[in-house]
Amino acid sequence: MTESREAEKIPVTVLTGYLGAGKTTLLNRILSEPHGKRYAVVVNEFGEIGIDNELVIGADEEVFEMNNGCICCTVRGDLIRIIEGLMKRKGRFDAIIVETTGLADPAPVAQTFFVDEDVQKAARLDAVVTVADAKWLAARLRDAPEAKNQIAFADVIIINKTDLVTPGELREVEARIRAINPYASLHRANKCDVKLADVLERRAFDLDRILDIEPDFLVAEDHDHDHDHDHGHSHSHHGLKHYHDEDMQSVAVVLDGDVDPAKFMPWISRVTQEQGPNILRCKGIVAMKGDPKRFVFQGVHMMLDGDSQREWKPDERRESKVVFIGRNLEEEDIRKGFLACAA
Amino acid sequence: MTEAPQATTLAQHVRPLEAGAEVVAAAFVGGAPALALADGAVLIGEPDEQKRVFAHPDAAILTAISDGKTLLTGGDDGRVAAIGGDAVAHTIADEKGRWIDALALRGGSYAWSAGKQVSARDENGTVRTWSAPTTARGLAFQPKGYRLAVTHYNGVSLWFPKVEGPPQTLEWKGAHLDATFSPDGRFLVSSMQENALHGWRLADSRNMRMTGYPGKTRSMSWSHDGAWLATSGAEAAIVWPFKDKDGPMGKAPRECGVREARVTKVAFHPRALVAAIGYADGLLLLCRLADAAEILVRSPGGGPVSALGWDAAGARLIFGLESGEAGFLNLPG
Numbered sequence: 001m002t003e004s005r006e007a008e009k010i011p012v013t014v015l016t017g018y019l020g021a022g023k024t025t026l027l028n029r030i031l032s033e034p035h036g037k038r039y040a041v042v043v044n045e046f047g048e049i050g051i052d053n054e055l056v057i058g059a060d061e062e063v064f065e066m067n068n069g070c071i072c073c074t075v076r077g078d079l080i081r082i083i084e085g086l087m088k089r090k091g092r093f094d095a096i097i098v099e100t101t102g103l104a105d106p107a108p109v110a111q112t113f114f115v116d117e118d119v120q121k122a123a124r125l126d127a128v129v130t131v132a133d134a135k136w137l138a139a140r141l142r143d144a145p146e147a148k149n150q151i152a153f154a155d156v157i158i159i160n161k162t163d164l165v166t167p168g169e170l171r172e173v174e175a176r177i178r179a180i181n182p183y184a185s186l187h188r189a190n191k192c193d194v195k196l197a198d199v200l201e202r203r204a205f206d207l208d209r210i211l212d213i214e215p216d217f218l219v220a221e222d223h224d225h226d227h228d229h230d231h232g233h234s235h236s237h238h239g240l241k242h243y244h245d246e247d248m249q250s251v252a253v254v255l256d257g258d259v260d261p262a263k264f265m266p267w268i269s270r271v272t273q274e275q276g277p278n279i280l281r282c283k284g285i286v287a288m289k290g291d292p293k294r295f296v297f298q299g300v301h302m303m304l305d306g307d308s309q310r311e312w313k314p315d316e317r318r319e320s321k322v323v324f325i326g327r328n329l330e331e332e333d334i335r336k337g338f339l340a341c342a343a
Numbered sequence: 344m345t346e347a348p349q350a351t352t353l354a355q356h357v358r359p360l361e362a363g364a365e366v367v368a369a370a371f372v373g374g375a376p377a378l379a380l381a382d383g384a385v386l387i388g389e390p391d392e393q394k395r396v397f398a399h400p401d402a403a404i405l406t407a408i409s410d411g412k413t414l415l416t417g418g419d420d421g422r423v424a425a426i427g428g429d430a431v432a433h434t435i436a437d438e439k440g441r442w443i444d445a446l447a448l449r450g451g452s453y454a455w456s457a458g459k460q461v462s463a464r465d466e467n468g469t470v471r472t473w474s475a476p477t478t479a480r481g482l483a484f485q486p487k488g489y490r491l492a493v494t495h496y497n498g499v500s501l502w503f504p505k506v507e508g509p510p511q512t513l514e515w516k517g518a519h520l521d522a523t524f525s526p527d528g529r530f531l532v533s534s535m536q537e538n539a540l541h542g543w544r545l546a547d548s549r550n551m552r553m554t555g556y557p558g559k560t561r562s563m564s565w566s567h568d569g570a571w572l573a574t575s576g577a578e579a580a581i582v583w584p585f586k587d588k589d590g591p592m593g594k595a596p597r598e599c600g601v602r603e604a605r606v607t608k609v610a611f612h613p614r615a616l617v618a619a620i621g622y623a624d625g626l627l628l629l630c631r632l633a634d635a636a637e638i639l640v641r642s643p644g645g646g647p648v649s650a651l652g653w654d655a656a657g658a659r660l661i662f663g664l665e666s667g668e669a670g671f672l673n674l675p676g
Binding site for chain 2: 057058060062064065066067075077078080081085088089090116117118
């Protein structure tokens with residue numbers, strides 16, 4: 001997905017979030033801001049909620065299994081058809097926003113961009129944005145696996161309705177989120193009042209943009225617009241509670257130095273085949289022995305996309321890092337397996 | 344005697360047409376060349392006297408087909424329009440606020456689908472509807488009788504619009520896209536999301552798998568004698584033999600026009616075993632099935648060939664590209 005025409009492809013932002021978290025609020029916020037961009041919006045429950053936009057397409061959220069030997073490979077059949085149809089209106093819109101239902105699993109949407117060649121040619125997945133309800137998320141993480149999936153899968157998480165909780169409760173919910181997904185960028189909001197730049201044009205699935213994969217401990221307080229956070233100072237670090245989620249975790253392994261491609265390639269392939277149904281997202285930056293360039297990859301369940309990226313800088317430490325987010329991951333197996341790939 | 348290989352070309356006989364928008368379908372309608380365009384217009388008439396008919400104002404034509412008498416267009420405005428050689432558009436249906444995803448047309452009967460809802464209109468104008476189990480992706484009228492094939496997820500349903508009761512469903516796992524019947528009505532073939540074709544022999548519902556495509560097949564065309572089915576989706580037109588009672592079972596397909604570019608559109612000549620083959624790089628050629636001899640019609644450039652249509656006699660070919668370029672070939676003598 002890193003050919004030169006990448007820039008011409010229509011970016012697709014996926015909005016997820018449990019019922020009532022504020023997806024439609026965010027959608028209307030995006031559409032009403034004076035950004036000069038034209039959006040095609042794919043919504044469910046068509047006609048139920050007022051969305052003031054020229055191009056609104058109702059979708060049926062048809063999740064199809066693919067007969068390609070990949071047991072967790074599902075795609076959104078309706079999305080393939082809609083993107084094909086939207087290409088007939090090429091030039092009349094700049095980006096696509098897909099709003100999923102509150103109970104939707106984001107994986108089939110993302111996998112559609114890995115699997116379907118025509119979709120890949122026309123569009124690129126920009127980011128999965130999850131809206132979470134500050135008051136109710138903790139409870140949903142206990143009783144709704146869908147809500148947990150949406151948090152685990154996200155590139156961007158908006159904690160909405162922060163005015164309804166105390167600072168202590170807010171820290172609590174942030175810690176719960178971090179226990180599942182420490183890598184997404186997290187934003188606090190009331191009525192989804194986030195900066196659009198934090199939600200759109202994230203290029204979260206663009207291999208060229210995977211520069212580092214560090215946990216994002218900084219929480220940008222977007223409702224405080226006078227206060228510009230450059231990500232250099234760490235203010236909300238202290239007092240962050242640490243939780244361990246019982247079934248959804250992230251596993252990060254760092255290897256100091258190079259890996260042997262003859263060991264690494266079969267290993268990553270085996271891990272994603274064997275644990276793929278449990279792996280929601282994975283990413284890595286790897287120093288391949290003898291290769292002056294960084295190898296980067298990312299994946300969804302059993303699907304992987306990888307490429308050589310820029311060269312390692314002279315002052316840059318050649319180290320290799322992989323990150324997995326998933327359910328009941330076999331952490332020791334992943335850790336030992338990756339470390340055994342050392343060159 | 345040996346012949347020196349020479350580049351055979353008909354490119355000098357091609358008359359360029361400026362369509363101005365992606366060409367969704369190309370056909371001869373009542374003898375007049377016609378192009379259905381993504382910007383909602385239909386360009387119809389002989390070169391120099393073309394009319395632009397705004398069949399779907401402020402909307403896009405998503406799909407269009409023709410039987411030589413009528414051009415049927417389906418738009419993202421929910422409308423189905425029929426245009427004849429007189430260049431007048433008639434609204435056939437208006438499914439407000441929805442997209443028309445698929446169309447079928449035969450002898451004055453029309454069919455269209457919007458999401459799961461499939462509608463069929465007979466010669467007398469009576470419309471009946473049926474709800475498919477999932478979104479209907481492709482429609483095709485059976486050559487005889489008033490019966491419609493509807494593709495969907497995990498199979499194809501055969502619906503008699505005039506008969507109460509559930510349609511017969513031919514099941515096959517996966518998402519089925521376009522559908523076509525062999526001209527003799529013995530076989531039904533669907534293209535699939537999984538880069539394959541699936542066929543059924545209708546007499547006994549026997550399954551036929553046609554695999555090996557690197558991409559999706561979105562264009563299928565039967566030879567005039569019904570013995571061959573040409574298909575897109577590979578770096579050649581893949582042509583399956585259907586003459587025998589078992590169809591293509593156990594037989595290898597022919598490959599026509601092998602190149603290093605994906606075939607996007609195929610159209611068999613209406614009277615000869617020659618196929619027009621359009622590619623993703625804009626090249627268009629004619630290929631004779633018997634010996635794979637090729638004649639160039641259009642050199643590469645401009646993007647994928649998106650539409651092809653022959654006139655009834657096979658003397659003229661009209662084509663269009665995604666880029667909005669188009670052309671008209673008058674076969675010499």
